[in-house]
Amino acid sequence: MLRVHGLNSYYGRAHILQDLSFDVAAGEVLVLLGRNGAGKSTTMKSLIGLVRPATGTIRLADRDIAGQEPFRIARAGLGYVPEERRIFADLTVAENLEVGRQKPRPGLLPWTEARLFALFPNLGPMRDRLGCRMSGGEQQMLSIARTLMGNPGMILLDEPSEGLSPLIVEQMAHTIVALKQEGVTVLLAEQNLHFAARVADRAVVIEKGRIAWSGSIAALQQDETARAQYLSV
Amino acid sequence: MDVVLLQLLTGLSGASSLFLVAAGLTVIFGVTRVVNFSHGSLCMLGAYIGWTILTHLPRDPAWFVAGVLLTAAATGLIGMALEMTLLRRVYRAPELFQLLATFGVVLMVQDITQWIWGAEDLPLPRGRWLRGGVEILGGRFPIYDLALIGVGPLVLGLLWLLFTRTRWGTLVRAATFDREMVSALGVDQRMLFTSVFALGAALAGLGGALGLPQASANLNIDLTVITDAFVVVVVGGLGSLVGAFLASILIGVLQAFGVLLLPQATLVLAFLVMAVVLVLRPNGLLGKAQATARSASIACLVRPAPTALKLFAMAALLVAITAPFWTEPFLLSVLTEALISILFAASLHVMMGPGGMPSFGHAAWFGIGAYTVGLLVGAPLPLALPLALLVAGLIAAAFGLFVVRLSGVYLAMLTLAFAQIVWAIAFQGVSFTGGDNGLLGIRRPGWALDAGNFYWLTLGVCLGGTLLLRRILYAPLGYAIRAARDSAVRAEAIGLPTNRLRLAAFTLAGAAAGLSGGLFSYAKGSVFPTYISIGHSVDALLMVLLGGVDSISGPIVGALAYTGLYDMLLRATSLWRLVLGATIVVLVVAFPEGIAGASQRLWHRVRPT
Numbered sequence: 049m050l051r052v053h054g055l056n057s058y059y060g061r062a063h064i065l066q067d068l069s070f071d072v073a074a075g076e077v078l079v080l081l082g083r084n085g086a087g088k089s090t091t092m093k094s095l096i097g098l099v100r101p102a103t104g105t106i107r108l109a110d111r112d113i114a115g116q117e118p119f120r121i122a123r124a125g126l127g128y129v130p131e132e133r134r135i136f137a138d139l140t141v142a143e144n145l146e147v148g149r150q151k152p153r154p155g156l157l158p159w160t161e162a163r164l165f166a167l168f169p170n171l172g173p174m175r176d177r178l179g180c181r182m183s184g185g186e187q188q189m190l191s192i193a194r195t196l197m198g199n200p201g202m203i204l205l206d207e208p209s210e211g212l213s214p215l216i217v218e219q220m221a222h223t224i225v226a227l228k229q230e231g232v233t234v235l236l237a238e239q240n241l242h243f244a245a246r247v248a249d250r251a252v253v254i255e256k257g258r259i260a261w262s263g264s265i266a267a268l269q270q271d272e273t274a275r276a277q278y279l280s281v
Numbered sequence: 282m283d284v285v286l287l288q289l290l291t292g293l294s295g296a297s298s299l300f301l302v303a304a305g306l307t308v309i310f311g312v313t314r315v316v317n318f319s320h321g322s323l324c325m326l327g328a329y330i331g332w333t334i335l336t337h338l339p340r341d342p343a344w345f346v347a348g349v350l351l352t353a354a355a356t357g358l359i360g361m362a363l364e365m366t367l368l369r370r371v372y373r374a375p376e377l378f379q380l381l382a383t384f385g386v387v388l389m390v391q392d393i394t395q396w397i398w399g400a401e402d403l404p405l406p407r408g409r410w411l412r413g414g415v416e417i418l419g420g421r422f423p424i425y426d427l428a429l430i431g432v433g434p435l436v437l438g439l440l441w442l443l444f445t446r447t448r449w450g451t452l453v454r455a456a457t458f459d460r461e462m463v464s465a466l467g468v469d470q471r472m473l474f475t476s477v478f479a480l481g482a483a484l485a486g487l488g489g490a491l492g493l494p495q496a497s498a499n500l501n502i503d504l505t506v507i508t509d510a511f512v513v514v515v516v517g518g519l520g521s522l523v524g525a526f527l528a529s530i531l532i533g534v535l536q537a538f539g540v541l542l543l544p545q546a547t548l549v550l551a552f553l554v555m556a557v558v559l560v561l562r563p564n565g566l567l568g569k570a571q572a573t574a575r576s577a578s579i580a581c582l583v584r585p586a587p588t589a590l591k592l593f594a595m596a597a598l599l600v601a602i603t604a605p606f607w608t609e610p611f612l613l614s615v616l617t618e619a620l621i622s623i624l625f626a627a628s629l630h631v632m633m634g635p636g637g638m639p640s641f642g643h644a645a646w647f648g649i650g651a652y653t654v655g656l657l658v659g660a661p662l663p664l665a666l667p668l669a670l671l672v673a674g675l676i677a678a679a680f681g682l683f684v685v686r687l688s689g690v691y692l693a694m695l696t697l698a699f700a701q702i703v704w705a706i707a708f709q710g711v712s713f714t715g716g717d718n719g720l721l722g723i724r725r726p727g728w729a730l731d732a733g734n735f736y737w738l739t740l741g742v743c744l745g746g747t748l749l750l751r752r753i754l755y756a757p758l759g760y761a762i763r764a765a766r767d768s769a770v771r772a773e774a775i776g777l778p779t780n781r782l783r784l785a786a787f788t789l790a791g792a793a794a795g796l797s798g799g800l801f802s803y804a805k806g807s808v809f810p811t812y813i814s815i816g817h818s819v820d821a822l823l824m825v826l827l828g829g830v831d832s833i834s835g836p837i838v839g840a841l842a843y844t845g846l847y848d849m850l851l852r853a854t855s856l857w858r859l860v861l862g863a864t865i866v867v868l869v870v871a872f873p874e875g876i877a878g879a880s881q882r883l884w885h886r887v888r889p890t
Contacts, residue, residue: 096465122467134462136455146448147455148466198467 049074049202049233050095050126055104055114057094064090066257068104072202077224077234079248079265081241081279087257088237089131092204095235096128097121109201125153127200131207131237133191137180141171144179144190148197156199156231164193167226185216192223202233209243221246241279245269253278283418288537290417294426296533297433298492302506303513303525304440305484311457311520312477315368315379316690319386321507322394323363323482327356327489328498329394332403335493340408353487360482364475367866372474374873376690377639381826382869384819387503388862395500396856404497411494425494432491436484437526444522453477457520504815508701512555515694518568527566549705552698559695560683586834587884601740605733613732617739617804619844621797624743626824626836627750628793634830635754636786637766638684641693642700643821646791648813649673650798652707655720655808662726666742666799673795674788681787685780697815704813719809723802739800746793751833753789762786820847827868829879 050072057065065087072078080088093099095106097118106114113121122128136144145161152158165172168189174182182190188208195203205224209217224247227234238244244251244265251268253261261274268274306320331352338344363386371382414421444450456463456473464470489502513532517524532551539550558566586594604616629643650669657665684695707714714720729735753759764772765779772779802808811817820843828839846864850857872879 098461098465118461118464119467119469122465128465130462130465134459136458136462138458139451139455143451143455146451147463147468149448150467194466 049076049109050235051107052095053105055091055094055106056102057090057099058102064257065094065101068254068259070252070259070262072233072235074233075228075231076250077228077236077248079244079251080235080237080254081239081244081251082254083239083279086254088254089206091254092128092206092237095204096126122198122200123150125201127195127198127203129191129195129203129205129208131210133187135179135182135187135190137178139179140176141179141190142175144194145197148194150198153199153201156201158199159196164196167223168193185212188212188216188220200232202235203227205234205236207237207239209238209240217243241268241275283420286418287420287422288541289534290422290430291426292534292537293530294429295537296529297429298488299509299513299533300433300526300529301436301484301488301491303510303517303529304436304522305481306510307514307517307520307522307525308484309478309481310514312453313368313372313474315372315383316376317481318380318383318507319363319390320481320485320510321503321505322387322390323356323360323485324489324506325394325500325502326359326390327352327486328493328502329398329403330355330486331490331493332405332498335405340406342410349487349490352490353483356486356489357479357483361475361479363482364478367870368478369471369474370870374869377633377822377826378869378873381822382866385862385865385869388858388865391500391503392856392859392862398498400500402497402499405493407494429491433526433529437522440522449476508815509551511694511697512551515691516555516558516565518565519690521565521567524565524567546709549702552701552705555698556683556695556702559687559691559698563687563691565691605736610732613736614804615844615848617736618801619841620739620743621801621804622824622840622844623837624746624797625794625821626828626840627747627833628790628797629821630825630830630833630836631750631754631786631793632790633825635759635763635766636783636790638783638787639689639693640818641697641822642818643696643790643794644813644817645696645700645703646673646677646794647798647801647817648703648707649676650795651802651808651812652714652720653795654799654802655723656713658723662729662803666796669799670792670796673798674792677791678784678788681784681791684787685783697818700813700815700818704810707810707813714810717810719807721807723806723808725803729803735804739804742800743797746796747833747837750789750793754833758785823865
């Protein structure tokens, strides 16, 4: 689905991502693990085009998207759910979803408001509520739902569990599993290994902008040295 | 009673025209975050295009409506072309550069309009229906004005439907809030921006065309309309349509009664309202606080000049000092003006660069200094000149108390309002300022009558003043001022009184500008209200931005380049506004960091550190 090769990104002169290469298979949930500042969010932003990568190739379903504008990448079928959620505060839930709406994609059952309200039961009753009057968990749900309205074949989820209550985190895990069952490929950025282990198939650990470890999530859970070295705070 | 009602109706019909133009401005600002100075020019184009279309159509109401709508569409297309060729390239540039680029468009449109339609006012031949009136409480009220009253609310309603009931409107509102996220969701921002700009331009054109029956198409529409529209938009709150509507009614009605009650103060009234509103509600009536985290890049600390630059500066200084021995008198007077411009530009730099306060009315301080000298007839120069500095500094300190609480566009607009008030006092206070005729016969003392001596005096005062400003900026006070600019919260947290620091920068800038104004009075021997005009404030901005805001060498280079360019253009071509405007646009697109900034970058590329 997604093949990243030799990705390098800079903020000004700071070399943030250094030669990242990884693949995400269709229908898979891959988790990008790493501490604060390791480069997880920058990877996500480089993939969607909000940060322009200096070098490297990014192929989405055999189409080169590296260096393209975000709206073209999104239309190519890559959805992005930012860490800060970035809900349009002055717009209602229904309007937020409308902004995300794009044409149906061949081979995918198109997402509708009704299907999304079934996936996120909390959102249905607050259809006309303004984005600024929602709790953090509700905003996170809406942010994912809004991205799904674009019918992406793959979505980037940047720390969806961050700052949420355990109950909502639980719900979020169910959602990701449900998305996987729908056939959506997921690249998840996380700091929380327990959450990641519940939903992901494979893990890529990054440290200071480089890939430090990769393998199945089960292998990571058994590899205590890797966990201590790259993930413990 | 009937007089009050009729005046109220007049005010409301004026409010409708105001609203159309202001609505376009506020919608464009909301999405693109560009304060479009050329919006008044689009309105002026609407008036001229409308004149051409309407004079070719039968004179009855249905054709009038069709012609006006056609004009709006044409202006919309012009706006679209403008956005696609120019504005699109400056969205990422700093706010003031955008303002400057659109001001370049203002200059160009002025010359193009004059070239196509000529300098004469073009009144619209009025059909019989346009001359009709209705009886209201015994008075006769023009039927056209009455119809116009309905246009404002009608357009507001249509815009409301457009923005809340269509996908396009939803996308626009989303983009107003977070453009980047909208594009990450697959929306092509360029289409959105272009269409928004076209809509705003069409509204401006509509306003221009609808104003035709009341006033002819003329070349002053652009600046008159843009200042009024700025006032309305700022009073209403940037980006708020309903706010713009309320503000246009407030200003329109106030102006209608102002003409009746205080004819001498009409010019001041609107700006006074704006100043009061901004002091009470810093974001306008219905505006929301602007996100301050716009500038991602904090200006780097400028390193000391390389040796080569120092040598070059010494050589330039030597040339400057010896100038009276080898130049002709005309060139000497141009050089004297250039020196005064250096101090004027450097004072604005203090405010804008390190102070972080963009000013759109810096000419006010220059004018106060100039009029101080002009009004102190008979006072000796060594007394009058320091007084020019003192008076401007004191007034700046008093006015600054209100200014430093604002930021960004609102601050720029409040300074503009103040400059317009000062200008209006100079223009309408005929009894003591001489009004339009100015104050003449300002005499220099005997020793300074000689052009060379006066040149040396100017050189000493202006370069001395500029170097002193530079010294202050690199003293602890200057560092504290910059800290307050870069992060007010952190500066407060380490115990810096940020508002007082901003006030210090503001006062310093005002005083230095006053001194340059005083010198200018002596150089010219006269003082005119044009010293305080918007055009003169823009001159200062151009100098600073041309040179670059990041170091004091910027305003010096900028002032010299601008004075030279201006003088050359004025002599070389009658279409100097077209050339100057185009030059500004090209410079902004090519060198968003100014001449000094660009040459610094080139220097470092040639000789890596």
